[in-house]
Amino acid sequence: MTETTGAAAKTPLLRLKDLDVTYSTGGGDVAAVRKVNLSLAAGDTLGVAGESGSGKSTVAMSVLRLLPRSAKVSGEILLDGEDVTTMKWGRLRAVRWGEASVVFQGAMHALNPVRKIGEQIAEPIRVHAEAGKVPPDAEVRARVAELLEQVDLPKSRAGAYPHELSGGQKQRVMIAMALACRPRLIIADEPTTALDVIVQAQVLDLLSALVAEHSIGLIMISHDLSVLASTCARIAVMYDGEVVEERPSAELMSAPRHPHSQALAAAFPTVGDPVSRYAPATATPLPPEPERAVEPGRAPLLSAEDLRVTFRDRNGAKINAVAGVDLDVRHDEIVALVGQSGSGKTTLARTLLGLQKPTSGIVRYDGNPVPMSGAGLKAYRRHVQLVLQDPSSALNPRHTVYEAVAEGPRIHGLEENELAIVTKALESAELRPAEKYFSRLPHELSGGQRQRVVIAGALALEPGMLVADEPVASLDASVRGEILALLLRLRRELGLAALVITHDLGLAWNIADRVAVMYRGELVEVGTVEEVLLDPQHEYTKSLLAALPGGTSVRTAVDR
Amino acid sequence: MSTPVSSPRAIVWQRRRAAVAKIWREFASNKGGLIGLGFLAVIVVLAVLAPVITDESGLDVTKATGGPLRPPSGEFPLGTDVDGRSVLLMTFWGARVSLLVGFSATVLSVLIGTVIGVAAAHFGGWLSALLLRFTDFFLVLPSLVLAIALSAVLPQGISTIILAVGITSWPTTARLVRAQTLTIESLPYIERSKALGGGHLHIVGKHVLPGVMPLVLANTTLVVGNSIIAESTLSFLGVGDPTEVSWGSMLSTALTTGAVTRGAWWYLLPPGLAIVVIVLSFTLVGRALETVLNPRLRGEHS
Numbered sequence: 001m002t003e004t005t006g007a008a009a010k011t012p013l014l015r016l017k018d019l020d021v022t023y024s025t026g027g028g029d030v031a032a033v034r035k036v037n038l039s040l041a042a043g044d045t046l047g048v049a050g051e052s053g054s055g056k057s058t059v060a061m062s063v064l065r066l067l068p069r070s071a072k073v074s075g076e077i078l079l080d081g082e083d084v085t086t087m088k089w090g091r092l093r094a095v096r097w098g099e100a101s102v103v104f105q106g107a108m109h110a111l112n113p114v115r116k117i118g119e120q121i122a123e124p125i126r127v128h129a130e131a132g133k134v135p136p137d138a139e140v141r142a143r144v145a146e147l148l149e150q151v152d153l154p155k156s157r158a159g160a161y162p163h164e165l166s167g168g169q170k171q172r173v174m175i176a177m178a179l180a181c182r183p184r185l186i187i188a189d190e191p192t193t194a195l196d197v198i199v200q201a202q203v204l205d206l207l208s209a210l211v212a213e214h215s216i217g218l219i220m221i222s223h224d225l226s227v228l229a230s231t232c233a234r235i236a237v238m239y240d241g242e243v244v245e246e247r248p249s250a251e252l253m254s255a256p257r258h259p260h261s262q263a264l265a266a267a268f269p270t271v272g273d274p275v276s277r278y279a280p281a282t283a284t285p286l287p288p289e290p291e292r293a294v295e296p297g298r299a300p301l302l303s304a305e306d307l308r309v310t311f312r313d314r315n316g317a318k319i320n321a322v323a324g325v326d327l328d329v330r331h332d333e334i335v336a337l338v339g340q341s342g343s344g345k346t347t348l349a350r351t352l353l354g355l356q357k358p359t360s361g362i363v364r365y366d367g368n369p370v371p372m373s374g375a376g377l378k379a380y381r382r383h384v385q386l387v388l389q390d391p392s393s394a395l396n397p398r399h400t401v402y403e404a405v406a407e408g409p410r411i412h413g414l415e416e417n418e419l420a421i422v423t424k425a426l427e428s429a430e431l432r433p434a435e436k437y438f439s440r441l442p443h444e445l446s447g448g449q450r451q452r453v454v455i456a457g458a459l460a461l462e463p464g465m466l467v468a469d470e471p472v473a474s475l476d477a478s479v480r481g482e483i484l485a486l487l488l489r490l491r492r493e494l495g496l497a498a499l500v501i502t503h504d505l506g507l508a509w510n511i512a513d514r515v516a517v518m519y520r521g522e523l524v525e526v527g528t529v530e531e532v533l534l535d536p537q538h539e540y541t542k543s544l545l546a547a548l549p550g551g552t553s554v555r556t557a558v559d560r
Numbered sequence: 561m562s563t564p565v566s567s568p569r570a571i572v573w574q575r576r577r578a579a580v581a582k583i584w585r586e587f588a589s590n591k592g593g594l595i596g597l598g599f600l601a602v603i604v605v606l607a608v609l610a611p612v613i614t615d616e617s618g619l620d621v622t623k624a625t626g627g628p629l630r631p632p633s634g635e636f637p638l639g640t641d642v643d644g645r646s647v648l649l650m651t652f653w654g655a656r657v658s659l660l661v662g663f664s665a666t667v668l669s670v671l672i673g674t675v676i677g678v679a680a681a682h683f684g685g686w687l688s689a690l691l692l693r694f695t696d697f698f699l700v701l702p703s704l705v706l707a708i709a710l711s712a713v714l715p716q717g718i719s720t721i722i723l724a725v726g727i728t729s730w731p732t733t734a735r736l737v738r739a740q741t742l743t744i745e746s747l748p749y750i751e752r753s754k755a756l757g758g759g760h761l762h763i764v765g766k767h768v769l770p771g772v773m774p775l776v777l778a779n780t781t782l783v784v785g786n787s788i789i790a791e792s793t794l795s796f797l798g799v800g801d802p803t804e805v806s807w808g809s810m811l812s813t814a815l816t817t818g819a820v821t822r823g824a825w826w827y828l829l830p831p832g833l834a835i836v837v838i839v840l841s842f843t844l845v846g847r848a849l850e851t852v853l854n855p856r857l858r859g860e861h862s
Contacts, residue, residue, distance in 0.1 A: 353755050378757045386755035394748045396767055398579070402571050407766070408756040418568065439571045454752070461756070 011081040012039040013185055013217040014063065014100075019075040021058050021067065032058045032071070034241040042184060043215035045208075047228030047249065049264055050238035051476040056221050059238070060187045063219075064096050079185070097124045100185035101178040103171075105193060110174060111162040117173045118144050118158025124180045147176040151206060168199035175207065185217040192227060196340045197503060201547035204231050223477055225261075226268045229253045230549040237261040260478075267477035269506045271533050271548065280488065280510040281481030287492045299367035300328035301465055301497050302352060302384065307361035309347050321347040323521035324361070329465065334491055334498045336508035336529070338544070339518035345501050348518070349467050352499070353386055366464075382412055385458035387468040391450035391475075395442040401426070401453050402438040408461045421460050428494070429456035430486060448479030455486065465497040466490075472507065484511050505548060509533060517541045586852040593848025596841040603838055607655040618649045619805055629824045639826035641810075642817040650805050651830040657806035658788050658838065661721055665787040668726030670780050673733025678772065680734070681741035682764055692738075695731045703728035704793065711799035718801050725790045729783060736779055737772055744771040774853035781846035785839040792835050807831035 021033040033055040040046050050056040061067050063077055065084055077084040079100060087095065101124075104110040112120060122140045129135055135143075145155035151172040162170060171191060178186050188207065192200040208231045211218045222228050228235050229249045236246040239260040245252065256262045269276035279286070309322040321344045329335050339345045350356040352363055354370060354377050363370045365384065371377050385408075388394040395404050405422045414421060426434035429452040442450055451471065458466055468487065472480040488511045490496040500512060508515050508529055515532040517525040517540065524538040536542045587593055606613075617623050624644035632639045638647040680691040707724035714720040744750065744767065753763055794800055795808025802809070810831040814820065819827040 355751065355754055378759070381755060381757035386752060388748045388752055390748060394752050396749045396771075398575075398770055400571050400575050402568060406568065407753065407758070411757045411759075411762055439574055441575070457752070457756070 011078075013042045013044070013080060014219070015039040015076070015078040016059070016063075017076040017078065019059065019062065019077060020073070021055070021062055022072045023068075024070050024072065029072075031241055033062070035075075036238075036241075036243050038236060038243065038246070040185070040217045040219060042217055043211070045211060045218040045220070045232040045234070047225075047232035047235040048219060048221045048238060049223065049225050049228055049235055049261075051223060051264075051478060054238040055241040056238045057189055060102075060189055060219060060221050063185075063187060064100055064102065065092060066102070094128070097183065098128050098181045099183055100187065101181065101183045103174050103178045103186060103188040103191045105190040111170060113162050116159055116161060117165070118148075121147055121158070121173065121177050121180055124177065128181050143180070144176075147179055150179060150210065151176045166199075167195055168203060171195060171199075171203050172206065175203075175210070179210065179214075182214075183216065185219070186211070188218065188220045190222055191220065193222070197505075197544060197547045198340065200227070201549065204549065207231060223264075224268055224549070225253065225264050226549040237264065263478045263481075267480050269510055271505050271509045271545065273509075276506075276510060277529075278488065278511065280484035281478070282485035283482070284485070286485060286489060290492055290495075298331065299364075300330045301366060302329045302499070303327065303364045304348070304352060305362045305364065307348070307351060307363065308359045309344075309351055309356060310359045320344075320521045322351060322358075325518075325521075325523050327516055327523060327526070329497055329499050332491065332495045332497060333513040334487065334500060334511055336512035336515045337499060337501045337518055338503060338505060338508055338515060340503060340544075343518045344521040345518045346469055349386075349469055349499065349501050353384060353467055354380060355386075378412075382408075382461045383464045385461060385463040385466050387451075387454055387458055387466055387471050389470040389473050391447060391454050392442065394454050395450060397442055399442075400438065401431075401440045401442075401445070404442075404453055405457045405460050408457055412461065422456075425456040425460035426453075428459050428490070429453070431456065446479070447475050448482060451475060451479075451483055452486070455483075459490075463496070465499070467499045467501070469501045470503070471500065473502070473504070481510075487511055505533060505544060517544070583852055587848055590848040590851065592844045596844030596848070599837060599841040600845065603655055603841070604659065606652065607659050610652050610656055614649055614652055616653075618646055619653060621645065629819060629822060629827065631824075632826050638830050639824070641813065641827055642819065647810075647827055647830055650810055651807070651834055653805050654807040654810060654831060655834065655838075657718065657804050658791060658835070661718060661725065661791040661806075662784045662788040662838075662842075664722045665725035665729065665791070666780055666783045668722065669730040669783055669787070670733055670776060672727065673730035674737050674772070674776055676730070677734040677737025678741050678764060678768060681738045681745060682760065682768065691734075695734050698728065699731040699735075701728070703790070707790065707794055708797065708799055711794060716799070716801055718804060721791055721794055721800055724794065725787045729786060729790070733776070733779055733783065737776060740772045740775050741768050744768055775850075778846055778849035778853050781842050781849060785842035785846070788835065788839055788842070807835050 016036055016038045019033055019036040020031070023030045023032055036059055038046065038059075048056045048059060058067065058071070062073055063079065063084065067073065073085055079095060084092070084095070111117065118141070121144050125140055125143055126134055141158075144158055148155045148158060153169060153172050153176070157165070157169070162173075165173065174191075191207065192203050195203060204227065207218065207220075210216065218232070220228060220232055225235065232249055234246065235249050235252050236243045237252070237258060237260060238244065239258070245256065245258040245261045252261060253265060256265045263281060266276070266281035304325050304327045307322055307325045308320065311319045311321055313319055323344075325348055327335075327348075337345050337348065347356060351358050354363075354372060357372055365380060370380050399407075402422055405425050406418055409415065409418055409421050422438075423434040426432075426437060431437050431449065431452050437449075437453070442453070445453065455466075466487070471487070472483050475483060484507065487498055487500070491498065500507065502508065512529050514527065515525075515529050516523050517532065517538065519540045525532055525536065525541050532541060533545065536545055618625075621643045624640075626636055626640035626644040626646065628640065628642045628644050630636060630640045630644075636646045636648065638651065641647055641650065676691050676695060680688045680695070706728050710724040711720050714723065750763060750767055753767060758766070791800070791806065792808035792811070795806045796812045798812055800806060800809055811828065814824070814827045
């Protein structure tokens with residue numbers, strides 16, 4: 001534990017001493033947090049990193065005693081020298097929001113959809129006014145306007161309802177709410193997880209600026225080390241309920257000591273770092289690049305020619321989700337399709353799979369146009385398979401692993417040696433021994449295992465190509481590398497081409513051969529990974545790269 | 561569930577057995593549901609065994625042995641009706657008609673409701689709009705009036721009552737099934753199934769129906785109760801089969817022959833209470849099943 005110099009004399013803003021949190025569940029007690037010691041001075045910033053289940057959110061929520069009733073807390077939580085665990089109810093209410101506040105993760109769910117955001121920001125101001133001294137409405141309104149200004153929103157937005165705001169704007173409203181009572185400590189629980197790279201960068205900049213300006217203490221929780229590194233002075237890495245490493249950010253990022261911190265750091269590679277090129281973080285070594293003769297003049301495996309998809313919105317206005325895309329995926333290569341949410345990349349993928357009819361344009365597979373209905377389409381689907389983002393909802397919760405993998409072969413009437421097909425597919429997806437998984441249900445598997453089952457279900461049809469829509473976005477850092485390595489291994493061993501849709505440029509750097517950048521329904525830049533990511537030509541690609549939190553940290557490290 | 565099995569069929573059956581065992585365990589923890597199930601079991605067994613344990617000839621007016629409207633006695637534990645028949649015997653046999661109509665009408669109504677509900681949700685477009693308006697039409701139609709009209713047009717008898725109850729009670733099931741189907745079809749595993757090449761039949765059969773069935777089952781038990789009430793109402797109004805003894809017709813005769821004015825409570829109470837008990841039992845079981853199968857209905861602290 002490093003103690004900030006000079007802080008030893010003053011009482012730190014927050015100090016956790018031997019904090020233990022145990023949840024009592026039906027299956028006995030589960031220790032979520034074990035002997036955690038942390039301290040934070042006023043104006044200091046601390047990042048807490050860890051995978052899901054590491055106890056990072058429990059630590060943060062224990063500060064305001066926001067844990068469910070089944071949680072048993074022992075140890076001391078000193079907020080300004082006062083122990084939160086022994087506070088009377090009335091005092092605790094005053095401390096919540098008055099001294100410490102929280103920016104919750106899902107801004108879309110943390111705001112009340114039927115109240116104007118101005119009223120919601122004003123709520124804590126009114127609630128926390130001393131009895132009989134509720135400030136007059138004009139004063140409250142002025143304060144709300146001031147808060148909105150602080151988070152860079154026009155004060156006219158006070159009259160807006162949450163659904164009228166974008167994700168980033170809602171997150172700003174959440175921050176304004178957290179600031180409402182001038183707290184001295186803000187706890188931000190994954191404040192940018194659901195946001196796009198560019199919006200994420202804006203929100204992070206805003207948080208850092210506010211913290212510096214008002215000398216507020218900030219505890220930020222995230223699974224992404226690069227996000228923490230760009231906003232926090234120190235980072236504590238949690239693993240299995242314990243703090244395994246706590247050091248200044250730059251030090252921890254450049255030379256993580258604990259194996260778990262190393263895994264977290266490796267999971268979010270720095271674009272441009274030759275070490276992580278074609279090397280996702282995996283425990284098993286990758287096979288070498290196979291020597292395959294490139295056949296010149298061979299038609300691309302899958303190609304889209306001037307593909308357009310137009311939707312109509314509620315008012316009947318046309319929306320060009322995909323506006324004239326030409327894209328080739330060649331044999332034996334992985335293409336990464338990157339872009340913000342709403343850029344049309346998922347629509348493009350669905351159209352390539354025949355799940356969405358194009359308004360105009362042709363999709364060709366191995367040189368032949370893909371039929372958009374009937375038996376031809378069914379036959380085409382054996383060749384191009386889909387891997388979805390969230391493996392927990394991509395599997396029918398009632399079906400066992402065996403049934404999920406056998407679904408494809410059954411549809412296509414390959415029932416004769418079904419057992420052999422399923423076993424082979426599961427083993428190709430690195431679930432060994434396959435028999436062990438046959439009778440499992442999805443909820444009995446971990447996130448990574450579920451995604452392997454989805455991939456096995458696709459492999460069972462022996463496709464020529466996979467279309468993977470954000471295959472690792474909902475997975476933990478350590479699993480992420482393994483799944484990416486699996487995709488790369490499948491390409492090298494079986495020659496399986498893939499189109500990987502992602503908003504994560506690090507992923508492209510990890511495994512892709514070529515990158516296509518999509519912006520507002522059009523491909524603005526297509527080229528090899530090195531060309532596009534190291535020497536971007538289009539403004540949009542440049543802004544995407546600049547918004548990468550890892551990018552800024554590298555830059556500042558060099559500047560210093 | 562973790563023992564390795566190698567035969568695909570065995571895997572499926574093992575999973576189903578485990579699922580049923582789990583539902584039973586949760587259902588058994590609901591006292592109301594258990595009590596309702598106990599009552600139903602007793603009533604169904606008695607109704608099925610009625611020809612074995614009682615003598616059907618006692619229902620024949622010409623062979624009636626007791627005097628008219630006698631209060632309960634040793635010979636007739638629940639007294640006699642105007643024709644001197646045992647009220648206990650009639651209540652026994654009335655259960656058969658009530659259960660027969662209740663179950664058959666429910667099967668009919670749930671079948672129509674499920675087919676229309678799934679079709680409206682799965683296909684969408686103009687077909688969905690058409691089916692939904694059709695459902696709305698039946699939903700706003702006063703079902704009792706329709707049932708009476710149907711009974712008047714069709715020949716009198718149990719099958720007419722079944723048809724009348726069946727085709728007036730399906731719209732709620734259709735709405736419920738449609739909502740549940742829409743929820744399931746918006747899940748990514750349906751998209752995965754489509755990408756694997758699955759057609760309409762595959763998606764509906766493998767994913768939608770198994771997902772909808774639990775809710776339909778819970779809904780079914782509630783529909784049975786309503787159907788029994790509808791049957792009693794129709795018989796009471798005199799549109800049922802006059803040759804069959806049912807609880808509704810017993811109440812109807814009691815009213816028309818002046819049993820009420822003569823204070824013959826033993827003639828009114830047994831069929832009345834029987835209707836209350838059986839409907840309450842079905843409701844208890846239905847609600848219990850609903851909470852087991854649809855966890856969203858469970859309270860936070862249960």
